Amino acid sequence: MERITRAQARIIALGQRWHGGRFGRIDPIALDIALTVFSALVSAWAVVYDNKGWPWWVYLLAVSNSLALPWRRSHPGSVYLLTGLPALVLSYVAHSATPQVSISAVLAMYSLADRGRDWQRWPLLVVTVAANIIGTHSPNGMLFSLIMSIGSFVFGALVRDWRALARSEAERAHQLGLQTASEAARAVAEERARIAREMHDILAHAVSLMVIQAEAGPLMVHRDPERAIRTFDTIADSGRDAMVQLRRVLGVLKEEGAGPELAPQPRLAELPAVVERVRQSGIQVELELAAPERPVPADVEAAAYRIVQEALTNVVKHSGADRAVIRVAQVARTLEIEVSDNGNGAAAGERTGRGGSADGWSGGRGLLGIRERAAACGGSATAGPGPAGRGFLVSAELPLGGAVR
Known part of the structure; x- marks a missing residue:
């Protein structure tokens, strides 16, 4: 389980570097148009290289299997069909003019595995494998076609899984962030309530005694001077005790990283x-x-x-x-x-x-x-x-x- 987690972390880090790096800043539309042009040039070059004097419609057929690639991200199933059907016809009427590595077929298969729906992906993969087996003229050609098709599909499926994992991790991180923020807010509220209780208990008790004794003190000055002196001494003691307890609370608040358990507690x-x-x-x-x-x-x-x-x-x-x-x-x-x-x-x-x-x-x-x-x-x-x-x-x-x- 730990190995799987580490592998997932590496995949996520690789994806983050890909999207955050130089390739992540390329406009997807511009990239797909460039791939379309490159694929069409490769297909046309294969017809020219075959050197058999093929008519113009063979060149058109070779180029047409790349024209749908700009829509491969939004409509992967349709693009795969629009790419595969001209390639299939070209392989039947001019097999020797078919590129050894069909860029359009690789991109279409990759996009299908990455972004296609399940009801599109698996049936089209089966059809492609059957076409590779039936439509090739040699075992080596069949093996090469299968490797290209299945390899493109597997790579696209891996990228699909990475996308799902990245979304899951992002959602988990978002939920964790919300939970952390909620816990932090609750901790702040609890700490504020604790400080309010401490301040109330300290001040309310001391001030109440001081007020009552201060009100009685002037009446005793003439009647019982000694008791009046004791009363004022008691007021001073109450004030000093309140100051000591306030310093306990305020001292913990000033200390970096201090918690309530560090404050000297009354016994x-x-x-x-x-x-x-x-x-x-x-x-x-x-x-x-x-x-x-x-x-x-x-x-x-x-x-x-x-x-x-x-x-x-x-x-x-x-x-x-x-x-x-x-x-x-x-x-x-x-x-x-x-x-x-x-x-x-x-x-x-x-x-x-x-x-x-x-x-x-x-x-x-x-x-x-x-x-x-x-x-x-x-x-x-x-x-x-x-x-x-x-x-x-x-x-x-x-x-x-x-x-x-």
């Missing part, structure tokens, strides 16, 4: 720091982070971190809650995540875009990002009212097998 061990910053905004947050029983893949760990971060961002921005509970634990081969609060629940979601539909996903970019992150790991996520309709609950299940490719 579950960093969740206590996130929780502490949320606590300093005035919300009581309880974190239940069980020690993993088995190693957690980096992509699953990063997705879990971002899911918790985005759920807390929604608690801070939309819930009106003063208490939230986070539970992250391994159950069998799944990492389960739950973030619940005691806020306004679905009613607030309908007003703020927190997830007003029945499945909780008609809201803003953040909740959709949670579902996308879970799906990227082969898991699932839900969002909606908490138990008994109180508060809001975001839950996710991430299989520990890693991301789906």
